Amino acid sequence: xxxxxxxxxxxxxxxxxxxxxxxxxxxxxxxxxxxxxxxxxxxxxxxxxxxxxxxxxxxxxxxxxxxxxxxxxxxxxxxxxxxxxxxxxxxxxxxxxxxxxxxxxxxxxxxxxxxxxxxxxxxxxxxxxxxxxxxxxxxxxxxxxxxxxxxxxxxxxxxxxxxxxxxxxxxxxxxxxxxxxxxxxxxxxxxxxxxxxxxxxxxxxxxxxxxxxxxxxxxxxxxxxxxxxxxxxxxxxxxxxxxxxxxxxxxxxxxxxxxxxxxxxxxxxxxxxxxxxxxxxxxxxxxxxxxxxxxxxxxxxxxxxxxxxxxxxxxxxxxxxxxxxxxxxxxxxxxxxxxxxxxxxxxxxxxxxxxxxxxxxxxxxxxxxxxxxxxxxxxxxxxxxxxxxxxxxxxxxxxxxxxxxxxxxxxxxxxxxxxxxxxxxxxxxxxxxxxxxxxxxxxxxxxxxxxxxxxxxxxxxxxxxxxxxxxxxxxxxxxxxxxxxxxxxxxxxxxxxxxxxxxxxxxxxxxxxxxxxxxxxxxxxxxxxxxxxxxxxxxxxxxxxxxxxxxxxxxxxxxxxxxxxxxx
Amino acid sequence: xxxxxxxxxxxxxxxxxxxxxxxxxxxxxxxxxxxxxxxxxxxxxxxxxxxxxxxxxxxxxxxxxxxxxxxxxxxxxxxxxxxxxxxxxxxxxxxxxxxxxxxxxxxxxxxxxxxxxx
Numbered sequence: 001x002x003x004x005x006x007x008x009x010x011x012x013x014x015x016x017x018x019x020x021x022x023x024x025x026x027x028x029x030x031x032x033x034x035x036x037x038x039x040x041x042x043x044x045x046x047x048x049x050x051x052x053x054x055x056x057x058x059x060x061x062x063x064x065x066x067x068x069x070x071x072x073x074x075x076x077x078x079x080x081x082x083x084x085x086x087x088x089x090x091x092x093x094x095x096x097x098x099x100x101x102x103x104x105x106x107x108x109x110x111x112x113x114x115x116x117x118x119x120x121x122x123x124x125x126x127x128x129x130x131x132x133x134x135x136x137x138x139x140x141x142x143x144x145x146x147x148x149x150x151x152x153x154x155x156x157x158x159x160x161x162x163x164x165x166x167x168x169x170x171x172x173x174x175x176x177x178x179x180x181x182x183x184x185x186x187x188x189x190x191x192x193x194x195x196x197x198x199x200x201x202x203x204x205x206x207x208x209x210x211x212x213x214x215x216x217x218x219x220x221x222x223x224x225x226x227x228x229x230x231x232x233x234x235x236x237x238x239x240x241x242x243x244x245x246x247x248x249x250x251x252x253x254x255x256x257x258x259x260x261x262x263x264x265x266x267x268x269x270x271x272x273x274x275x276x277x278x279x280x281x282x283x284x285x286x287x288x289x290x291x292x293x294x295x296x297x298x299x300x301x302x303x304x305x306x307x308x309x310x311x312x313x314x315x316x317x318x319x320x321x322x323x324x325x326x327x328x329x330x331x332x333x334x335x336x337x338x339x340x341x342x343x344x345x346x347x348x349x350x351x352x353x354x355x356x357x358x359x360x361x362x363x364x365x366x367x368x369x370x371x372x373x374x375x376x377x378x379x380x381x382x383x384x385x386x387x388x389x390x391x392x393x394x395x396x397x398x399x400x401x402x403x404x405x406x407x408x409x410x411x412x413x414x415x416x417x418x419x420x421x422x423x424x425x426x427x428x429x430x431x432x433x434x435x436x437x438x439x440x441x442x443x444x445x446x447x448x449x450x451x452x453x454x455x456x457x458x459x460x461x462x463x464x465x466x467x468x469x470x471x472x473x474x475x476x477x478x479x480x481x482x483x484x485x486x487x488x489x490x491x492x493x494x495x496x497x498x499x500x501x502x503x504x505x506x507x508x509x510x511x512x513x514x515x516x517x518x519x520x521x522x523x524x525x526x527x528x529x530x531x532x533x534x535x536x537x538x539x540x541x542x543x544x545x546x547x548x549x550x551x552x553x554x555x556x557x558x559x560x561x562x563x564x565x566x567x568x
Numbered sequence: 569x570x571x572x573x574x575x576x577x578x579x580x581x582x583x584x585x586x587x588x589x590x591x592x593x594x595x596x597x598x599x600x601x602x603x604x605x606x607x608x609x610x611x612x613x614x615x616x617x618x619x620x621x622x623x624x625x626x627x628x629x630x631x632x633x634x635x636x637x638x639x640x641x642x643x644x645x646x647x648x649x650x651x652x653x654x655x656x657x658x659x660x661x662x663x664x665x666x667x668x669x670x671x672x673x674x675x676x677x678x679x680x681x682x683x684x685x686x
Contacts, residue, residue: 351651351653352624352651352652353651355651355653355671355672355673356580356583356651356672358672358673359583359586359651359672359673359674360582360583360586361673362673362674362675363586363587363590363673363674363675363676364586366590366675366676366677367586367589367590367593367676370590370593370676371593374593380589384589387582387585387586390582391582
């Protein structure tokens with residue numbers, strides 16, 4: 001139509017073959033556009049194909065004129081024509097592609113828009129190319145005018161154009177249903193994709209909110225360690241390091257190690273670095289102003305990709321109250337076990353200790369009987385009777401002491417507390433001991449500093465304690481050696497110190513000296529049960545005090561008893 | 569010729585004296601030792617018809633004494649006299665070569681019955 005609109009100085013006619021041949025590149029270009037719309041051909045190649053198709057159609061059409069002499073071309077306009085062909089093709093394809101995704105109403109507009117662009121494109125190419133042509137005045141058309149006379153061609157082309165418009169309109173109407181369905185599918189897919197994306201975004205937001213809330217409400221810290229990049233994120237409300245990021249786990253540990261108890265640092269680092277055996281670890285944190293250690297539990301887990309750990313996620317939980325209760329329970333259980341073992345040993349040893357005086361009683365009674373059968377010997381009879389009496393006394397002593405060492409009820413533990421003048425009581429105890437037959441000639445030096453006060457104490461228990469210690473001092477020292485007893489009353493405690501220069505105690509026996517029935521090897525020849533100091537320890541403990549002993553074999557022994565002072 | 573000497577080993581002097589009195593009343597000569605070490609020295613220098621030996625003693629216990637004498641071909645029969653009544657202790661003593669085990673408390677007749685066997 002464009003060519004027909006152009007008026008030449010000479011009459012024109014078109015070669016039929018070449019004219020029909022110019023339709024071929026146009027069909028190829030249209031096929032490429034269709035393939036592009038169906039997503040089966042890349043845009044840049046479709047644009048190039050359309051460019052080449054339009055240019056071929058134009059120049060082949062021009063060639064169908066068979067102008068003589070052949071026209072020369074202005075390179076400038078030729079380039080403009082080619083550029084216009086390519087850029088127009090690009091814009092046309094772009095509009096066509098996005099138009100396919102639009103709704104029905106928009107789709108019609110897009111078709112109009114694309115059609116307009118294609119029209120402008122073809123016209124621009126045609127007229128810039130025609131304008132580029134330099135036609136001389138003597139130029140003539142060599143094509144046989146009989147084939148396609150000027151007016152005959154006009155009718156054919158006009159008719160063809162109307163036919164094209166009709167066919168295009170028909171195809172468009174017929175195709176609209178298919179395209180509509182396709183667009184609906186695309187819209188549905190798009191809507192589904194958008195809904196899914198929204199759901200995912202919402203879910204992520206909720207997860208993030210939940211995570212933040214958990215961190216905020218708990219006293220814990222959480223960490224997320226990317227093992228491929230080394231980046232570590234720590235979230236903590238307790239340690240006020242919300243979403244703190246570290247370049248590496250080691251860097252984070254270097255900062256946090258300051259709070260980890262020095263004894264737990266190596267195990268903590270190993271726990272964080274190594275995957276496998278231990279999935280939790282209990283350590284101590286020293287993060288309070290008073291530097292007291294708090295127990296925390298580290299737990300960790302791994303995220304795997306293709307069997308390889310890529311993230312380590314963990315938490316730090318404050319278990320101080322639970323752990324301290326557990327340790328206290330363990331300690332109490334251990335103490336209870338020790339007490340039970342001690343009591344079991346006490347019973348076993350007590351039974352052993354009962355058998356020796358019983359042996360003496362039974363054997364000496366047997367001796368008495370045998371001797372009486374053979375004829376009386378008053379001297380020997382007396383000796384056997386004395387042994388029996390001593391053995392009975394020993395049995396009584398062992399029995400009473402074991403009963404005192406055994407579990408006592410609360411009422412007996414409290415005993416009878418009375419207001420006691422310590423100076424007088426100490427002196428009475430020493431006097432009582434020295435008035436006994438065995439120690440009448442012994443010298444006991446007493447230094448009293450009770451300051452004349454009366455204190456609330458159980459005098460019976462105190463008498464048992466001091467008698468045992470002072471009698472031991474006398475028993476295990478030479479008759480010529482003096483025993484010293486000091487009483488020192490302080491603001492908050494009362495202290496007795498008993499010093500002797502006796503045989504002392506071997507160093508290896510000191511640790512087990514307060515255990516029931518333990519007797520040092522250097523006193524085996526002297527009578528005794530090994531219960532005295534065990535009883536002293538138990539009684540001093542029941543008064544809330546402590547007893548300590550310092551001794552050197554051959555040099556003597558010093559025993560110190562301390563009990564808290566309570567006013568009377 | 570069989571010796572009439574009997575050795576009593578115990579760290580409690582009252583027990584030693586009492587056992588000595590029982591045996592001497594029956595006409596035996598008695599030696600005394602207060603622990604295993606003393607007893608070992610006496611056994612190596614004297615010939616005894618019988619030894620009565622306590623277990624729990626300082627320096628050397630009765631069981632340690634048995635161990636020391638295990639390889640001796642001339643050791644006398646050793647009877648343990650002990651307040652320890654646990655089966656394990658008795659079994660150990662017998663496996664170490666003790667001729668018998670008398671638990672405390674015992675009567676003079678118990679000792680004389682043992683003497684009647686040797």
